[in-house]
Amino acid sequence: MVNRFYDPVMEPTLWLMVSIIFCIFAVYFIYKYRKIEPEGRSFIFGLIIFSITFAIARLIETIRRYFYINDYYDIVDSNFTITGINLLLRLSYYIIAWTGITVFFFVFEKYIMEKKTKFLITVSSSLEGIFSCLLYFTAEAFWNFTIVVILFFGVAIVPIILFLYLSIKGLYLSNKIAWIINTIGFLFFLLGVIGDLPESYIFVQNIPGILLHYFNPIAESLGAILMGIGFSIIYKNV
Numbered sequence: 062m063v064n065r066f067y068d069p070v071m072e073p074t075l076w077l078m079v080s081i082i083f084c085i086f087a088v089y090f091i092y093k094y095r096k097i098e099p100e101g102r103s104f105i106f107g108l109i110i111f112s113i114t115f116a117i118a119r120l121i122e123t124i125r126r127y128f129y130i131n132d133y134y135d136i137v138d139s140n141f142t143i144t145g146i147n148l149l150l151r152l153s154y155y156i157i158a159w160t161g162i163t164v165f166f167f168v169f170e171k172y173i174m175e176k177k178t179k180f181l182i183t184v185s186s187s188l189e190g191i192f193s194c195l196l197y198f199t200a201e202a203f204w205n206f207t208i209v210v211i212l213f214f215g216v217a218i219v220p221i222i223l224f225l226y227l228s229i230k231g232l233y234l235s236n237k238i239a240w241i242i243n244t245i246g247f248l249f250f251l252l253g254v255i256g257d258l259p260e261s262y263i264f265v266q267n268i269p270g271i272l273l274h275y276f277n278p279i280a281e282s283l284g285a286i287l288m289g290i291g292f293s294i295i296y297k298n299v
Contacts, residue, residue, distance in 0.1 A: 067270065067271050067274050067275070069127070071275075072127065072274055072275070072278075073123055073126075073127040073128075075275065075278035075279065075282070076119065076122075076123040076126075076127070076278045077120070077123060078278065078282055079116075079119050079278050079281045079282050079285070080116040080117075080119045080120045080123070081116075082282050082285045082286060082289075083112045083113075083115050083116035083119065083285055084112070084113075084116045085289075086108075086112040086285055086288075086289045087109050087112035087113045087116065089289065089293070090105050090108045090109050090112065090292070091109055093105055093293075093296055094106060094109060097296065101296075103168055103171070103172055104168045104169070104172040104173065105296070106168070107164050107165050107167065107168030107169070107172075108165065108168075108292060110161055110164045110165070111161040111162065111164055111165035112161075113161070114157050114158065114160055114161025114164070115157075115158055115161050115162070117157055118153070118154045118155075118157040118158035118161070119154075119158070119281075121150055121153050121154050121157070122150070122151075122154040124150070125147065125150035125151060125154070129146065129147065129150065130147055133270075133274070141196045141197045141259065141260075142197075143197065148197060151197065151259075152194050152197065155190055155193045155194050156190065156194065158190075159186060159187070159189060159190025159193065160190065162186050162190075162216075163183055163186040163187045163190065166182045166183045166186050166216075166220070167180065167183045169182075169220075170182060170183055173227070174223065178219075178223070181219075182215075182216060182219055182220060185212050185215050185216050185219075186216050188208075188212055189209065189212040189213055189216055192205055192208050192209045192212065193209055193260070196209060196260060206260065209260055210260075213255075217251050217255075220247060221244055221247060221248060221251075224240050224241075224243050224244040224247060225240070225241075225244055227240040228240035228241045228244065235294055235295075235297070236294075236295060238294065239291045239292070239294035239295045240291065241291075242287050242288075242290055242291035242294070243287070243288050243291035243292065245287055246283070246284045246285070246286070246287025246288035246289075246290070246291060247284060247288060248284070249280045249281070249283045249284035249287065250280065250281055250284025250285060250288065251284070252276075252277075252280045252284075253276070253277045253278065253279070253280030253281035253282075253284060254277075254281065256268075256273050256276065256277040256280070257273075257277040257278075257281075
């Protein structure tokens with residue numbers, strides 16, 4: 062079982078660091094936004110929204126988990142039946158986090174991919190947020206859980222492929238390196254999110270708890286830092 066905490070101080074501290082890092086990420090790109098030419102601001106604005114919303118969502122989930130319910134996954138036999146404030150906080154995490162992620166993919170598909178991907182990742186992200194919330198209202202509905210898993214892996218794998226594509230097609234060496242860094246950062250961020258979500262319990266329950274409890278926040282933090290570096294390289298001249 063991985064539900065118990067291993068260090069009641071270290072664990073929430075690591076998760077709070079995730080929120081702080083994303084806040085720093087947001088402040089940095091707000092600074093960039095103010096200096097960049099108007100035509101280049103839209104994508105930067107998407108990064109800012111993503112950073113702020115994920116920082117807030119992560120803070121809500123940290124408070125819920127460590128200061129309200131005192132449980133890591135708060136599910137029993139993969140049954141998503143929580144109620145009251147616990148449910149409200151959990152849904153708030155999903156709604157805020159997936160809103161930010163959807164905004165990020167929207168500006169990415171529109172301004173970086175120039176609409177070539179037909180906003181498929183954006184639509185998949187919004188649907189993932191909706192069906193993730195529905196998990197808590199459909200309880201043991203296997204169809205909903207299956208949809209959540211399929212959508213999540215679609216949202217996870219396709220961006221990695223696109224980031225690598227951009228690293229190959231980049232005109233300048235610095236941009237190629239930047240997209241490789243973004244790919245690695247996104248992968249770490251993704252691994253941290255996967256291991257942390259309650260719906261992942263069915264897949265990770267046999268992994269040593271101490272690995273999950275500390276790897277997840279560290280992976281998300283490292284992912285944020287690497288993506289921050291990658292995008293700062295892309296926008297280094299502004």
